[in-house]
Amino acid sequence: MDTIEFAREIRSRTLEMVYNAKASHIGGAFSMADILAVLYGSVLKIDPAEPKAADRDRFILSKGHACTSLYSTLAIKGFFDIDLLDTYSKDGSFFMAHTSHKVPGVELSTGSLGHAMPVACGMALAAKRKSEKQHIYVLVSDGELDEGSNWEAILFAAHHHLNNLTCIVDYNKIQSLGRVDDVIQLDPLKDKFVSFNWDVVEVDGHDHDQLLASFNNKTLTDKPRCIIAHTIKGKGVDFMQDDLKWHYQSPSADQYSAAQKQL
Amino acid sequence: MRTAFISHLVERARVNPKIFLVVGDLGYSVVEPFANLFPDRFLNAGIAEQNMTGIAAGLAMEGYTVFTYSIANFPTLRCMEQIRYDICYHNLDVKIVSVGGGYAYGSLGASHHATEDIGMMRTIPNLIVSAPGDPVETRAVLDSLLSTSSPAYLRLGKAGEPVIHANEIILPVGKSVRVLSGRNTAVLTTGAMLQHSLTTIQKNNYDFSLYSFPFVKPLDLERLAEISSNYSTVITIEEHQKSGGFGSAILEGFNDLLEAGVISKLPTVRRIATPDIFTYTAGSQEYLRKTLDLTF
Numbered sequence: 071m072d073t074i075e076f077a078r079e080i081r082s083r084t085l086e087m088v089y090n091a092k093a094s095h096i097g098g099a100f101s102m103a104d105i106l107a108v109l110y111g112s113v114l115k116i117d118p119a120e121p122k123a124a125d126r127d128r129f130i131l132s133k134g135h136a137c138t139s140l141y142s143t144l145a146i147k148g149f150f151d152i153d154l155l156d157t158y159s160k161d162g163s164f165f166m167a168h169t170s171h172k173v174p175g176v177e178l179s180t181g182s183l184g185h186a187m188p189v190a191c192g193m194a195l196a197a198k199r200k201s202e203k204q205h206i207y208v209l210v211s212d213g214e215l216d217e218g219s220n221w222e223a224i225l226f227a228a229h230h231h232l233n234n235l236t237c238i239v240d241y242n243k244i245q246s247l248g249r250v251d252d253v254i255q256l257d258p259l260k261d262k263f264v265s266f267n268w269d270v271v272e273v274d275g276h277d278h279d280q281l282l283a284s285f286n287n288k289t290l291t292d293k294p295r296c297i298i299a300h301t302i303k304g305k306g307v308d309f310m311q312d313d314l315k316w317h318y319q320s321p322s323a324d325q326y327s328a329a330q331k332q333l
Numbered sequence: 334m335r336t337a338f339i340s341h342l343v344e345r346a347r348v349n350p351k352i353f354l355v356v357g358d359l360g361y362s363v364v365e366p367f368a369n370l371f372p373d374r375f376l377n378a379g380i381a382e383q384n385m386t387g388i389a390a391g392l393a394m395e396g397y398t399v400f401t402y403s404i405a406n407f408p409t410l411r412c413m414e415q416i417r418y419d420i421c422y423h424n425l426d427v428k429i430v431s432v433g434g435g436y437a438y439g440s441l442g443a444s445h446h447a448t449e450d451i452g453m454m455r456t457i458p459n460l461i462v463s464a465p466g467d468p469v470e471t472r473a474v475l476d477s478l479l480s481t482s483s484p485a486y487l488r489l490g491k492a493g494e495p496v497i498h499a500n501e502i503i504l505p506v507g508k509s510v511r512v513l514s515g516r517n518t519a520v521l522t523t524g525a526m527l528q529h530s531l532t533t534i535q536k537n538n539y540d541f542s543l544y545s546f547p548f549v550k551p552l553d554l555e556r557l558a559e560i561s562s563n564y565s566t567v568i569t570i571e572e573h574q575k576s577g578g579f580g581s582a583i584l585e586g587f588n589d590l591l592e593a594g595v596i597s598k599l600p601t602v603r604r605i606a607t608p609d610i611f612t613y614t615a616g617s618q619e620y621l622r623k624t625l626d627l628t629f
């Protein structure tokens with residue numbers, strides 16, 4: 071399966087989960103689907119048969135509310151039986167509505183924002199101290215960059231030359247109560263990371279070639295890397311795109327069919 | 334206690350290559366021996382306790398036994414959610430060490446008074462809560478915390494507390510220790526109130542028993558059952574707010590024993606603790622204990 075098909079499948083499974091569970095957060099799950107497809111399809115050194123292998127690359131989803139597309143990704147990759155996705159958000163299921171480390175392939179439970187970057191710094195530092203080669207990837211949302219804990223970690227990672235750490239910002243320009251520009255402005259975001267001594271690249275977060283190139287471009291600097299992925303919330307379904315409503319709303323039966331058709 | 338902690342940690346780190354110490358830019362003239370001996374297992378995370386605690390979680394996930402070290406409320410309240418969610422929810426091998434429990438840094442003011450930490454920490458699942466009473470207990474507690482991969486909170490006093498226990502002791506997680514035997518009343522202390530309690534009893538020739546509880550969680554319920562059968566009056570004393578602290582834990586313990594039918598009556602418990610107030614004046618630890626009437 072190429073990454074385009076992978077991303078389509080992620081979105082389709084995600085839609086199904088959100089629809090069946092009458093859940094939220096589909097917009098943010100769709101905005102990062104291409105990033106996940108490229109990472110899990112072409113970049114990460116991981117083995118679903120050995121999810122805890124010591125030398126695996128680590129991927130942490132910081133924006134835990136968008137877990138549906140990560141669960142879909144892991145299911146498609148074969149970390150667990152794909153039918154288990156049907157239990158999403160149901161009583162007694164490990165598939166909670168925020169990322170759970172009880173799900174095979176998930177490194178860290180997340181759901182409270184601003185937690186993953188520090189943990190990823192610890193993982194990256196451990197790899198450095200033990201001279202291990204794995205790479206640590208963290209996917210953060212734009213809105214969660216309001217959290218000061220991220221900036222503590224961003225400062226730390228550069229000081230300690232954690233060039234085995236990559237932070238991807240899913241910059242979909244919308245956060246919980248409004249547009250990022252109206253709530254707490256992040257721009258110029260690239261300049262912020264650059265001034266914190268990170269290597270920064272900006273890409274179209276739905277362009278797989280650009281994403282792949284940015285992941286593979288391991289220019290040999292001693293800086294941590296930030297990939298600012300410009301994305302569209304709800305990407306893939308026209309009536310969900312760039313609309314705050316789809317941070318919360320669950321599709322109706324008609325909307326579900328229309329969305330599946332588009333995907 | 335601070336000195337006992339760091340020198341004992343150094344000894345254990347010599348033989349245990351997993352021990353990793355992360356400090357929050359504090360520990361001048363204390364942590365250097367560790368940093369010099371084990372530079373690969375030492376980190377100054379800077380003045381950023383949320384990040385320090387998250388980093389500790391990440392290091393623990395990669396196989397280290399991590400100690401975070403700072404003073405007063407900084408490694409605890411400042412990063413409470415990282416403790417709860419990153420460390421305890423994932424049940425990671427991180428030991429959170431705070432120097433300056435209670436009013437140890439009395440004159441530094443309320444910012445440096447750690448008087449709500451026990452109450453907050455003991456509500457978090459998976460977390461052991463410990464507060465040794467002297468250097469001997471500090472070494473014993475450190476050893477017992479190293480014997481488990483559970484997350485733990487280690488509340489220390491400062492430097493220079495007198496040695497209470499004549500010999501080294503062994504303190505399995507959740508165990509208390511009897512310091513004095515008397516007939517009338519059982520005094521239960523945690524942390525650095527041990528010395529004050531001992532002195533008070535001896536100076537006044539009280540016929541009291543004295544127990545040190547270096548573990549507030551898990552609590553030594555066997556000991557409480559034994560105490561309730563021997564004494565009708567119990568005093569708890571701590572440098573902490575009355576609400577939710579050590580005395581509260583003891584009350585809950587007695588109540589749970591009664592409910593479970595292990596004991597048949599409740600002793601009268603007099604709780605000596607800070608009465609739900611802050612202090613707004615300068616003052617040494619001794620002065621604050623006196624003005625807050627933390628004595629019996």
Ligand SMILES: [Mg+2]
Pocket residue numbers: 098211212213240241242243244245
């Ligand atoms: Mg957003």
